[in-house]
Amino acid sequence: MPLADFWEQGELRAAARERHFGRLLRAYRLVQTPPVQQTQLAGWLGITQGQLSRIERAVAPVRDLVKLDQWARVLHVPAHLLWFEVTPSASEALDVLPPRVTLEEPAQGEDDDVRRRHLLKAAGIAAAAAGSGLLADAPWQRLLDSVDKGRPVDPATVALMQDRTADLFDTQYAVPARQMFDSLTKHRATLTTLLGNARTDVTRDPLAVMMGETEALIGWLYFDLGRGNEAADTWRATLKIAKDTGDRALAAYTLANWSYLAGSRNDIGPAIKLLRQAEDHVPGCSAPATRSWIAAREAEELSRLGDETAALRALERAFTAFDFARPRTERVWTGFFTANRLGGFTVSTYMALNHPDATAAANSLLASLSPTNNQARAIALADLTTLAVRTKDFDHANALIDDALDVTVRTGTSIARQRLLTLASALTTNGNPSATGALRDQILCTLRR
CATH class of the missing domain: 1.10.260 (434 Repressor (Amino-terminal Domain))
Structure with missing residues (x-):
């Protein structure tokens, strides 16, 4: 290019x-x-x-x-x-x-x-002018020596691994799971080696927490790839790490992730139970971004049960906790939970409840999304397409579906994929096949090939 x-x-x-x-x-x-x-x-x-x-x-x-x-x-x-x-x-x-770098074609x-x-x-x-002595003591060289030569882990190596862990969490929002998997498993292997070379609690404890964070993310990638049983096994390992390290927020994050797996299998009751267990791990004012996300997830699942009162109360808890949240700095997994993502949970809850403000909320959300926020855009487009079908605005649904499918396939967003397949299933039983047949076929042909 x-x-x-x-x-x-x-x-x-x-x-x-x-x-x-x-x-x-x-x-x-x-x-x-x-x-x-x-x-x-x-x-x-x-x-x-x-x-x-x-x-x-x-x-x-x-x-x-x-x-x-x-x-x-x-x-x-x-x-x-x-x-x-x-x-x-x-x-x-x-x-x-x-001198300025020259970039040739x-x-x-x-x-x-x-x-x-x-x-x-x-x-x-x-x-080269930096000298071999300086390079030998560089943080990345110390990391390599810890992995390859058994050098005791120092705080600089821990900090470097924390940055790498955070980068992997950031990258997974823009890169499909299948492209992330090898990098993440290599990162886990590096952490395993470093834990064996950590001589003090000062270096061992944060590495153990990073191992738990990495396991939780690997579990999510398994879920994204449709490998639910492997996701559950990985999250069980994560919960053990959370218990061993006393990291209650990590346990909450893991249980909330697990709720997506239960929800995808239409096990709504177990999904809500997992979310309430997660909420118990971050009581009061602790981990407000994590707590806000969990409450928003609970609102989604409660709305699927048709419990409007409980769902709206859960949304209210999510908004209250978000007022105190600092998602970018709380934990590596909370960076995704921006105001726009909270808006996405609101839209999906409103949709399930057939709330009169659902379409307005979805349109407002889509307009506010950055072009780089591809996963949130995929979910919002899937929701808007579903809303258009519900209101029998098939022209609008057909206008949205190309973009919805494109960004869903490109990002591998499993939540958007699941919602579009659910829409296709509903279209199969629709009483107006001339209006919906092409839309249904387009969804199925694109997502199942």
Whole structure:
């Protein structure tokens, strides 16, 4: 893809409009195929992977003009996407920076990995002048030595693994489960080795928590891939880790994930029981983002039972807890639970209850979503298509279905897939086959091939 076209992609333009360079960097990584790893991009920018992870996830954006200008030059961000101008003082500081990197168009047949190696050379990240002594004590080298040579784990290695764990949780919202699985299982293997080389509680305890977080995410990927029994086995292992480490929030997260598996099997009663057990693990004001998510999930399942009073009360609890939540910083799994995602739970609850505000809420939610928020967009489009069919607005349903199927297949969002298949099943029994047959066939042909 020509560089000019690359920067015109919707995800990158949307990230630039947020005026948060960390989010622009994350979008830059994830729009590429395969996605650029944090370690690679950090090398190009001359920072550590841990620093890049914090920049991407930070609530407050970087405001240092020298850094912003340097990073924009390295990545060749077009001027029309930038929201800042270099001040005279910043220009003077840039005089001592390395020459601007030149990115050549790849030769025909040259793959992304080759192009990235050229970039690494151009950026000079080999840093030969740094000296072998400095490189030998670099955090990533200590991590390798801990894995390969049995070096005792130190706090810097723990911090590096925490950043990697957070990056995997962030990436899973933009990358299909089948593409994530190998990276996550390798991460688990690394954690297993490091736990064997952790000599103190200071290093062992956080590694054990990361192992639990990783197991929980692997369980979710199993669920996303339709391997429910393996998901349940993995979550059982996660609950044991949560018990051994005393991490009640991890137990709550695991039980809430398990509720999706029960719900997908139409075991609504067991799903609600799992969610109430999860809620008991985060009482009072503890873990407000996790608590808000659990209450919103409970509202969804209660609405499927037709218990409107209990469902709306659960939604009220979700909104109350969200007022105190800091999803980006609470735990690695809460970053997804933005106000838009809470809105998504509200829409699905309203839909199940046939609430009169369901369509208005769904349209408002879809309009507010960032182009990079693909999983939430898939779910919202599936819900809107279902609402259009319910109101017999088949023209609108047909207008929505292409986008709904495209983003669902592209992201592998199992919740959206399940809702569209449920819609197709309902269309089979619809009394107006001329209006619904093509829609049903399109859903089934796309999702079952």
